[in-house]
Amino acid sequence: MAEKKRKGAERKEKAISYFDYNLLFLIIFLVCFGLVMLYSSSSYIAANSALFNYDGAYYLKKQLRNIILGAAGMIVLTFIDYRVWKRFSLLAYMGSLALCVAVIFVGSDSHGSTRWLDIGPISFQPSEIAKIGIILFLAMMLEKVAKQLKSGWNLLKVLFMVAPVIVVVAISNLSTAVILAGIAVCMLFVASPKYSHFIVVGIAGVCFVAVFIVTAGYRMGRIEAWLDPEAAGDLGYQTLQGLYAIGSGGLFGKGLGESLQKLGNVPESQNDMIFTIICEELGLFGAISVILLFMLLIWRMMIIANNAKDLYGSLIVVGVMSHIAIQVILNIAVVTNSIPNTGVILPFISYGGTSFVFLLCEMGLVLSVSRGIRLETIK
Amino acid sequence: MERNKTYNRRKICIFGGIAFLCGFFLVGRLIYLMLFQHDYYSKKAIDLQQRERQIKAARGEIVDRNGVVLATNEAVCTISVIHNQITDEEKVIAVLSEELGLSEEYVRKRVEKVTSIEKIKSNVSKETGQKILSYQLDGVKVDEDYRRVYPYNELASKVLGFTGSDNQGIIGLESKYDSVLQGQDGTILTFTDARGREMGDLEESRIEPVEGDTLKITIDYNIQAFCTQMAQKAYLQKEADSVSILVMNPQNGEMLAMVNYPEFNPNDPFTLIEQYSEYTGTEEENNYLNEMWRNGCVSDTYEPGSIFKIITTAAALEENVVSVNESFYCPGYILVEDRRIRCHKTVGHGSQTFEEGLENSCNPVFITVGSRLGASTFYHYFEKFGLLDKTGIDLPGEAATIMHKEENIGPVELATISFGQSFQVTPIQMATTVSSLINGGTRVVPHFAMSITDSQTQTVQEYTYEGLEGICSEETSEMLQYLLEQVVSDGGGSKAYIEGYEIGGKTATSQTLPRSQNKYISSFLGFAPASNPEVLVMVIINNPQGIYYGGTIAAPIAREIFENILPYLDK
Numbered sequence: 001m002a003e004k005k006r007k008g009a010e011r012k013e014k015a016i017s018y019f020d021y022n023l024l025f026l027i028i029f030l031v032c033f034g035l036v037m038l039y040s041s042s043s044y045i046a047a048n049s050a051l052f053n054y055d056g057a058y059y060l061k062k063q064l065r066n067i068i069l070g071a072a073g074m075i076v077l078t079f080i081d082y083r084v085w086k087r088f089s090l091l092a093y094m095g096s097l098a099l100c101v102a103v104i105f106v107g108s109d110s111h112g113s114t115r116w117l118d119i120g121p122i123s124f125q126p127s128e129i130a131k132i133g134i135i136l137f138l139a140m141m142l143e144k145v146a147k148q149l150k151s152g153w154n155l156l157k158v159l160f161m162v163a164p165v166i167v168v169v170a171i172s173n174l175s176t177a178v179i180l181a182g183i184a185v186c187m188l189f190v191a192s193p194k195y196s197h198f199i200v201v202g203i204a205g206v207c208f209v210a211v212f213i214v215t216a217g218y219r220m221g222r223i224e225a226w227l228d229p230e231a232a233g234d235l236g237y238q239t240l241q242g243l244y245a246i247g248s249g250g251l252f253g254k255g256l257g258e259s260l261q262k263l264g265n266v267p268e269s270q271n272d273m274i275f276t277i278i279c280e281e282l283g284l285f286g287a288i289s290v291i292l293l294f295m296l297l298i299w300r301m302m303i304i305a306n307n308a309k310d311l312y313g314s315l316i317v318v319g320v321m322s323h324i325a326i327q328v329i330l331n332i333a334v335v336t337n338s339i340p341n342t343g344v345i346l347p348f349i350s351y352g353g354t355s356f357v358f359l360l361c362e363m364g365l366v367l368s369v370s371r372g373i374r375l376e377t378i379k
Numbered sequence: 380m381e382r383n384k385t386y387n388r389r390k391i392c393i394f395g396g397i398a399f400l401c402g403f404f405l406v407g408r409l410i411y412l413m414l415f416q417h418d419y420y421s422k423k424a425i426d427l428q429q430r431e432r433q434i435k436a437a438r439g440e441i442v443d444r445n446g447v448v449l450a451t452n453e454a455v456c457t458i459s460v461i462h463n464q465i466t467d468e469e470k471v472i473a474v475l476s477e478e479l480g481l482s483e484e485y486v487r488k489r490v491e492k493v494t495s496i497e498k499i500k501s502n503v504s505k506e507t508g509q510k511i512l513s514y515q516l517d518g519v520k521v522d523e524d525y526r527r528v529y530p531y532n533e534l535a536s537k538v539l540g541f542t543g544s545d546n547q548g549i550i551g552l553e554s555k556y557d558s559v560l561q562g563q564d565g566t567i568l569t570f571t572d573a574r575g576r577e578m579g580d581l582e583e584s585r586i587e588p589v590e591g592d593t594l595k596i597t598i599d600y601n602i603q604a605f606c607t608q609m610a611q612k613a614y615l616q617k618e619a620d621s622v623s624i625l626v627m628n629p630q631n632g633e634m635l636a637m638v639n640y641p642e643f644n645p646n647d648p649f650t651l652i653e654q655y656s657e658y659t660g661t662e663e664e665n666n667y668l669n670e671m672w673r674n675g676c677v678s679d680t681y682e683p684g685s686i687f688k689i690i691t692t693a694a695a696l697e698e699n700v701v702s703v704n705e706s707f708y709c710p711g712y713i714l715v716e717d718r719r720i721r722c723h724k725t726v727g728h729g730s731q732t733f734e735e736g737l738e739n740s741c742n743p744v745f746i747t748v749g750s751r752l753g754a755s756t757f758y759h760y761f762e763k764f765g766l767l768d769k770t771g772i773d774l775p776g777e778a779a780t781i782m783h784k785e786e787n788i789g790p791v792e793l794a795t796i797s798f799g800q801s802f803q804v805t806p807i808q809m810a811t812t813v814s815s816l817i818n819g820g821t822r823v824v825p826h827f828a829m830s831i832t833d834s835q836t837q838t839v840q841e842y843t844y845e846g847l848e849g850i851c852s853e854e855t856s857e858m859l860q861y862l863l864e865q866v867v868s869d870g871g872g873s874k875a876y877i878e879g880y881e882i883g884g885k886t887a888t889s890q891t892l893p894r895s896q897n898k899y900i901s902s903f904l905g906f907a908p909a910s911n912p913e914v915l916v917m918v919i920i921n922n923p924q925g926i927y928y929g930g931t932i933a934a935p936i937a938r939e940i941f942e943n944i945l946p947y948l949d950k
Binding site for chain 2: 044048146186189190191192193243244245246247248249250251260261263264265279283284287288291294295298299302305306311314318321322325328329332333336338
């Protein structure tokens with residue numbers, strides 16, 4: 001009896017102090033590894049260009065600043081009960097929609113697209129904020145209507161609610177819109193008890209993509225560049241340079257810092273194409289290790305989602321998880337030329353401003369959900 | 380508060396499962412790219428990242444039969460600058476203008492020019508190159524190069540030839556043995572960034588150049604040098620157009636000397652020699668350059684004249700249509716069909732034996748003998764003696780014999796052929812054919828190349844030349860030796876006579892076409908010792924002024940050559 005009591009007390013103590021240190025460690029490791037690779041892939045270009053004041057650590061410094069900002073956000077969010085956000089979900093959603101609309105009119109140009117919004121000294125990408133907005137909003141919404149989700153009609157209604165932000169983002173940044181849509185579909189999929197609807201959604205999605213590609217000539221060019229990058233000239237250049245980097249890595253790579261393709265051959269080597277430099281320097285082993293790290297991250301979030309004390313928390317984690325999973329898969333698929341080229345960054349590793357800060361904030365949400373887990377519910 | 384339902388959990392697992400499947404697919408894709416396509420993409424990447432710089436290989440030397448170097452290389456440097464690697468511009472400008480003796484302005488202009496690589500000066504001596512290297516200036520490149528050098532300038536220029544800007548052989552032996560002499564250029568591979576800038580800290584992979592092989596030729600520097608002097612002397616004294624001297628070993632075809640005076644300087648082959656200097660800068664300059672480079676012994680044909688009587692004699696002896704003691708009568712002319720062909724001695728040689736006829740170089744005697752042979756038999760001997768083919772000498776541009784067609788040889792043509800007119804051969808063809816007739820009847824291949832020595836392994840590969848035996852009988856050959864010795868000791872070649880040596884030979888004086896110009900070619904062909912010929916000398920003076928008889932002007936030159944080289948060869 002006494003023993004049982006003691007065990008119960010222990011259990012209670014543990015239940016209070018639960019925190020997913022595995023996930024935290026994975027995040028810290030990925031961020032640090034990302035910094036090393038960012039410096040490796042960007043230093044030569046930065047050190048040799050007047051654009052960056054010949055400062056090899058230019059990207060590293062900016063990334064560090066973003067990480068400090070993001071880490072602060074993450075810590076704060078970890079210790080705030082995530083259920084607080086239910087009240088602000090609609091506001092977050094409407095706010096991000098407003099920012100996304102604003103960027104179309106008053107945004108600043110970079111890389112040929114209008115994606116940045118300048119408020120005073122701060123410049124940020126509203127589409128990245130939209131990701132967290134859509135996750136919070138849908139989690140709140142789906143929890144509310146969970147019981148009615150058997151009906152396909154209701155599913156569509158929810159989808160229509162988030163459609164405006166996706167469409168607005170799509171105007172300037174198609175790949176982010178795809179990610180937003182993907183997050184929404186994943187969250188709906190988990191919340192809904194049915195499967196059949198999603199088969200329909202899947203088929204509809206494929207048809208939409210097909211029509212989308214055929215209707216615009218330049219997209220057809222991307223498809224051709226995908227099928228045969230060596231014959232595609234300029235369109236296939238980035239893909240091909242990436243493949244040279246990946247292919248020349250071999251089993252163990254050339255060693256950290258020894259990439260030759262980063263010397264200006266691979267465009268955006270610190271950005272979308274950073275995975276190719278990882279492959280070249282660290283080889284197949286390094287590349288698989290990175291993929292395994294992301295799998296571990298997904299797995300930890302699956303556990304948190306499965307054991308969250310309420311559906312709201314579970315859906316937040318599902319949203320973040322789908323966000324990361326979609327970006328990792330799309331990024332690696334693009335650089336390995338498994339799918340046509342589209343600009344998606346690799347979470348935690350690629351250089352990113354707004355995206356990095358908000359990614360860490362999302363991780364704060366997930367950690368906050370993990371804090372709410374009561375130990376006895378863990379299977 | 381809504382709780383997690385079982386289906387939610389299942390769906391989270393399905394979602395995670397799908398994500399993992401995608402992950403495994405991507406791992407598979409990476410394995411394919413990084414292991415199975417590794418070689419392909421690595422090669423492509425290296426092609427993109429590497430730049431190749433050539434290291435010139437030294438060309439093989441040409442040495443004479445005793446190892447005297449006739450053609451070699453001088454190590455030179457090319458100095459260039461790479462603008463975006465220069466750190467101390469002022470110092471680079473100062474050092475380069477100082478060391479290279481160039482104006483500061485000139486150097487500054489090139490140093491400040493934004494190009495990938497800018498050449499400052501080529502053909503800089505190695506010492507200067509080393510000195511510039513020792514300053515260790517960033518962005519200054521000193522590349523080694525070679526320049527072909529002929530230490531004896533004009534000596535055997537038309538035999539050796541010269542090389543072009545890429546060290547490739549242009550004419551002569553340099554061209555003929557180009558593949559042997561040319562080494563294999565090495566390469567330095569450097570890695571560069573996307574803008575072509577070299578990555579200095581990355582290890583360069585270097586493929587060492589392979590030097591060309593050494594070619595040993597049959598020429599004897601001393602003989603060649605002496606013959607060149609003799610040719611020059613005759614050229615100046617007789618105000619001739621050109622003088623050619625051939626010295627060869629009649630037993631095996633080795634060429635000991637081949638002079639075509641005036642020679643040119645292969646160190647500076649594109650400057651016209653004095654004789655043609657008036658054409659410098661004119662449209663005809665190229666024609667005269669070709670003229671200047673032309674090896675007359677091999678590339679020009681002429682009417683051999685009386686020297687050809689050796690061949691008529693050989694054919695007649697082979698066919699037994701004449702005996703040496705047979706008596707002939709020369710009235711100073713001979714009638715062939717309706718033509719009167721005169722002897723050079725217009726009053727006639729009177730009664731003489733065939734032997735005396737050869738000593739006198741009497742045309743009517745040889746016309747008679749020629750007609751006894753008949754056109755087809757004579758033509759047959761042309762073929763048998765090898766006169767219709769090229770000699771196969773290892774020099775480019777050998778001219779072929781210009782001969783009547785067999786069916787076109789009428790009595791008049793037959794008569795003129797008998798004493799060496801109305802057809803043309805090259806001097807080397809004449810010398811080779813006579814060599815073959817007096818050496819016992821083996822048609823030799825005249826040649827220069829003796830052996831090549833591999834620059835890497837030092838192994839020596841000898842060249843062998845297959846002669847064709849039995850083009851005439853031993854008896855005929857011995858009889859020719861005897862008869863031609865008589866020509867020198869008693870007859871028209873007496874000016875080549877040297878006491879204590881048995882020398883055989885034959886003179887010739889042939890009028891060039893068109894006859895109306897009254898231009899002559901005086902020549903003499905001699906060999907020694909007559910009974911066992913070891914050396915054959917042929918002297919050809921083209922268009923001498925004043926006395927033009929071969930026996931008078933060419934034979935003494937041959938004698939002087941014999942006087943000097945016979946003791947030399949005997950030692």
